Amino acid sequence: MAIGAPAALRQNVPVPIPVILDVDTGVDDALALLFAASHPELDLVAVSCVAGNASLPLVVDNTLRVLHAVGADHVPVAAGAQRPLIEPARDAGHVHGGDGLAGIQLPPAERAAEPEVAVEFLRRTILAHPEPVTLVTLAPQTNIALLLRTYPEVTENIARVVFMGGAAGAGNATAVAEFNVWHDPEAAAIVLDSGVPLYMYGLDVFERVSVPQEVALELVASADPVSSLVGQLVNHRIRDRDGAESVYLGHIGDAGAVCSIVAPDALRTEHLPVRVELAGYGRGQTIVDRRQFPGEDLFHGLADGWVDVEVALEIDDERIANLFLDTVTKRR
Numbered sequence: 001m002a003i004g005a006p007a008a009l010r011q012n013v014p015v016p017i018p019v020i021l022d023v024d025t026g027v028d029d030a031l032a033l034l035f036a037a038s039h040p041e042l043d044l045v046a047v048s049c050v051a052g053n054a055s056l057p058l059v060v061d062n063t064l065r066v067l068h069a070v071g072a073d074h075v076p077v078a079a080g081a082q083r084p085l086i087e088p089a090r091d092a093g094h095v096h097g098g099d100g101l102a103g104i105q106l107p108p109a110e111r112a113a114e115p116e117v118a119v120e121f122l123r124r125t126i127l128a129h130p131e132p133v134t135l136v137t138l139a140p141q142t143n144i145a146l147l148l149r150t151y152p153e154v155t156e157n158i159a160r161v162v163f164m165g166g167a168a169g170a171g172n173a174t175a176v177a178e179f180n181v182w183h184d185p186e187a188a189a190i191v192l193d194s195g196v197p198l199y200m201y202g203l204d205v206f207e208r209v210s211v212p213q214e215v216a217l218e219l220v221a222s223a224d225p226v227s228s229l230v231g232q233l234v235n236h237r238i239r240d241r242d243g244a245e246s247v248y249l250g251h252i253g254d255a256g257a258v259c260s261i262v263a264p265d266a267l268r269t270e271h272l273p274v275r276v277e278l279a280g281y282g283r284g285q286t287i288v289d290r291r292q293f294p295g296e297d298l299f300h301g302l303a304d305g306w307v308d309v310e311v312a313l314e315i316d317d318e319r320i321a322n323l324f325l326d327t328v329t330k331r332r
């Protein structure tokens with residue numbers, strides 16, 4: 001072993017993977033932050049915030065409070081875009097509540113966000129890191145698109161982008177589009193076009209990982225404040241289709257995308273051509289080409305615009321749910 005190797009290497013412990021999360025905190029973004037701050041194989045280097053589930057000020061405040069709750073005040077947080085590149089600012093209050101955190105009251109963080117805007121902060125942080133970082137986008141990709149267009153050189157020190165977004169099958173925001181991509185389709189198209197290795201954690205797996213309600217309720221009653229927070233977040237209910245009833249889903253949502261980094265073999269993926277639709281009702285759809293042969297595209301000049309993406313198609317949902325729960329309730 002080389003003299004001076006990191007202590008982790010000398011003890012045969014995997015060197016933690018440096019990750020930067022881009023979030024729109026958000027109930028499930030909060031779960032992702034708690035996991036990323038707790039898993040010993042992850043080094044949560046930084047967090048950037050973007051408007052999405054809630055307004056930017058709410059997202060920043062929620063993010064600071066969640067990191068404070070898990071003892072991660074040392075992780076810097078930067079504020080980014082207040083709206084998508086083209087689309088107007090919207091929110092997902094019907095899912096995450098008007099405050100973005102399902103009304104869960106957390107103590108305020110005893111610090112503010114970084115003085116730099118996210119694009120500047122991300123450029124400096126990524127280029128200064130001693131090894132390539134994994135960029136985990138759990139929100140509309142406005143910040144990342146602006147970063148890539150402003151400072152394309154950052155791709156030299158980005159190992160890959162793991163994005164919660166899109167779907168090979170049905171959407172959620174529309175019949176065919178997933179919320180993060182639908183919220184800012186141009187941003188998603190720019191990220192797809194970046195040349196950086198891409199890993200898509202879409203709705204096909206996102207909606208599969210949930211916690212039984214009895215487990216959520218046990219956690220709510222836990223004396224451990226982080227476990228109780230996890231229980232409250234997972235126990236958050238959403239309105240059903242006609243808005244009459246509240247429904248328990250128990251999804252860990254965005255947290256599953258972060259779990260996939262430390263347990264890649266719990267998912268089945270394929271490298272497939274992907275494109276983002278920018279027009280018509282399908283605007284915001286990630287079209288995933290699962291055909292065995294390229295078909296007529298090839299003969300009618302439609303074969304351009306596809307990007308190779310590692311798409312998660314199946315997941316061992318129980319294993320990921322247990323990984324998540326074990327990590328956030330037992331923390332290192």
Ligand code: RIB
Nearest residue numbers: 026028029138139179180
């Ligand atoms: O479609 C699900 C995604 O939209 C999640 O990231 C959720 O937090 C919202 O941002």
Ligand code: CA
Nearest residue numbers: 026029138139
């Ligand atoms: Ca999110």
